[in-house]
Amino acid sequence: MKKAKVGWFSFTCCEDSTIIFTELMNTHYDEWKKIIDIKAARILRKKEDLKDLDISFVEGAIASERDAEKLRKIRENSKILVAIGTCACEGMPSSQRNKFDEKQKKEIRDEVKRFDLLKETLPINKFVKVDEYVEGCPMSEQAFLNVLDKCVKKVR
């Protein structure tokens, strides 16, 4: 049976779920190498192949138009897109600036402008269709394993 082509992508967040992903490899690597082929994951390799992915896991919230563009490109190339962790699913805590008071907003105004950030930092479903959600900060390991299993069955 062919392996599912998988991508792992991080946007605005602390990458805690990436760490959990690399930790799950400690005990699941032998099993995963039979069923998935990791085509893109900056933490693991330089080459990033975005073409015709079966499953894309997306961590982090979206804070800039540049990231929104990349996310749309990932969506176009993926059969299934999974939101990973609270920032991708709900926006928080990366979107904490959305709720700042006037004083705090003034403090960060120059940086928001200088780095060309969006007016608000938002969860990924504000930009693209999301097929599955794995909640948690960091993501729940069991929920991720369940979603991975479900998605792999769908695409293989």
Next chain:
Amino acid sequence: MHTFDITLEGLSKMEGHAGLHVKVKNNKVEDVKLMIVENRRFFEQAVQGIDINSAPSLMSRICGTCSIAHEVCSIKSIEHALNILPSEQTVILRNLAMFGLIIRDHALHLGFFSLPDVMGKDSILDFDEKNEKEHKLLHDIFDIKQAGNDLSTLVAGRAVHGIHLLVGGFSAFPSKEKVKEVVGKLKSVREKTLNLVEIFRDWEEKFEAPTEFASLMNDDFSFLNGNVVHAKNEEVTEKEYLKHLHEVVIPYSTSKGYDFEGQVFMVGALSRINQNRKNLHKETRKDVNLSLFPSYNVFHNNLAQAIEIPHSIDSAIELLENTGFRQENPAKPEKNTGEGVGIVEAPRGLLYHYSDIRDGKIVKSKVVVPSSQNQIKMDKDIVLLVESMLPKKGKKDIEWEIEKLIRAYDPCMSCAAHFLKVKWI
């Protein structure tokens, strides 16, 4: 004469997102820009108005991989502000949490980021499972990482964003059975960590440049406590540390970093081993050859990290085997207003948290992360490296060498993004 631009858009195999732009004209480097491709999350503002008991777990979210260091450091700054004296057991548990972090995080960096460079491969995923050496290495890395994860989980409840760490103490305590289990796991990987030390000792990569070092100094090579010692054995307390750091702009770069009293300096494993190796655990010193230190070779930061893994294992085993853990209430604050500083040795070096507290709530906070303290040296080193390769080497070779050098520093962009002041290009 060489004139060209190097643009590395997405530096890979590091924590977080960064890019690099180097401009070369007539064999001279005209400009280096380390671009932070991370978006700001504004933690120093977000923590304003937050109750002291909730602040550490928020600050933990600055970084996934070194979350425990941020959490412990934030707790220390709050305790120092409010005269909270943690118990002896709390200090032991925090030391253990830090040892678990060091084991897991160093094994991630060495195994997933640097080992492919040693083996001439793009990724740990490309290791050939039919090749005995590569198969063993791959699985050794997984086992070492898992042992660190198990130690952090035992003490902090999770390896990422610990849930048992509190201001003043802990909310849960390791059971005898679990302690025994984790000691067994740590012992089972010890030999593998010594093998990793050998690999990085044998790696002949070399890049040397003059620098000063800064690290915490203590008599048990702990990552938790001590004064900061920098070049010429000058010692400064946690509280005074920031006064010695000056924010500077370097002429050929648009990024800002810190110098230490006008000197380029470096923090991290290499600094710690250079300055404090005599205090490594006695069992570690028996099995590890330290003759290459002190060293100015940046690639020895990998070797120094590798050495800190068996040290963390030996120290953790000793603490676990000699402590009977019991339920204990967190220490109480003497007051609810004040300001305090906490410093810990995060995997990548000195981490600084400052908290100004009024009526039990944070009103002001400042965080200085290791990667921004290494910024100036990293930029200067890139210039030296590129110029040393000109005019003989081509662009591709230079790009490869730059990435390797940056990876040896083990920069953490999730942390750095929020505090480094870098101009977007």
